[in-house]
Amino acid sequence: MSFPNNVREDALVASARHCCLCHKFCGIKIEVHHIRLESEGGTNTFDNAIPLCFDCHADMRSYDKQHPKGTKYTETELKRHRDSWYKKVLDGIGLARPAEIVETDKKVYNRLMELLPWNGSLHFIRHNNFAGFSFETARLDDLYEFMHECENPAFEFIDADLEGLRSGLLQAISEFTKTVAFQTFPTHNVGRNAVPEEWEYEQPDRFERVVNLLHDTARESCETYDALVKLATRKLGIIPDSAQQKNRGDRE
Numbered sequence: 316m317s318f319p320n321n322v323r324e325d326a327l328v329a330s331a332r333h334c335c336l337c338h339k340f341c342g343i344k345i346e347v348h349h350i351r352l353e354s355e356g357g358t359n360t361f362d363n364a365i366p367l368c369f370d371c372h373a374d375m376r377s378y379d380k381q382h383p384k385g386t387k388y389t390e391t392e393l394k395r396h397r398d399s400w401y402k403k404v405l406d407g408i409g410l411a412r413p414a415e416i417v418e419t420d421k422k423v424y425n426r427l428m429e430l431l432p433w434n435g436s437l438h439f440i441r442h443n444n445f446a447g448f449s450f451e452t453a454r455l456d457d458l459y460e461f462m463h464e465c466e467n468p469a470f471e472f473i474d475a476d477l478e479g480l481r482s483g484l485l486q487a488i489s490e491f492t493k494t495v496a497f498q499t500f501p502t503h504n505v506g507r508n509a510v511p512e513e514w515e516y517e518q519p520d521r522f523e524r525v526v527n528l529l530h531d532t533a534r535e536s537c538e539t540y541d542a543l544v545k546l547a548t549r550k551l552g553i554i555p556d557s558a559q560q561k562n563r564g565d566r567e
Contacts, residue, residue: 318359323347326364331404334368335397336388340416342475346372350393365397368475416473417551423472424547427481430461437540440491440533446526449502449509455495458488458536474550480543487539491532498525 318326326347333340348367351357367375375388388396404410431437436457443450464470465485472478499508510529514522548554 318347318349318364322359322361322364325361326366329401329404330366330397331410332366333400333404333410334371335365335393335400336371337368338400339368339478340473340475341366341368344369344475344479348372348375350390350397362394365393420472420474420477420547421551421553423470423481424477424551424553426464426470427461427543430464431457431540433540433544437537441537443533445499445510445529445533447510447512447515447522449504449507451506452495452508453506455492458492461485462488462492477543477547477550480539480546484536484539484543487532487536491529491536494525494528494532498528 317323327345331340332342332345334345346367346369347364349357349359350363350365353359357363436455439450439454440458443454462485465481472481495508499510501507502509510522510525514525
């Protein structure tokens, strides 16, 4: 059985739909977790409930008691984290107001647009044919700058939907650049790489697999980027500076 609707609702209101462990605002991307599992005698009561984001909830479910790694949360620790967060919500401490969330996310979004203008590296990988043709490695510089910036813990959206797309974009771009790093090689022309054209005849299966992987991860990167831009336009009410985008593109 799951929690009754009134218990679930009370827990979500008490947490303001934030994760009680990492304190991230989750919106609809939140679970109400049993502190003591039902299979171990846990009840469907408010005292046994803790709202968690998908990532923290996954940590609860994936811990292997037979082969423990790390340190599992105890029941009392989970309750202390939860009660401490509930009190902060009740006292209005630690919660950004909607207007503050928007202003913070605007700064993150503007920075992302500086790093990844639509007419820079993304435009290049969106239209380039990697099937045996060489390409300038410098045309991918935006992607590497974006990945480097993502190492900054402050470079995150507060809005859960925007942050989910940013994380997805990072994953797609990482897969693309990893394929470039391990499956393309320098040509005789300095600064250019290619999937070796001889693979098309000597290793056709490998050639097709690598080319498809490049095209698929490039397409996923661009589609995720497009979705993020459209959602940011609706949620944040801003459009990237076209002059800034053009100037960045002129340098490519």
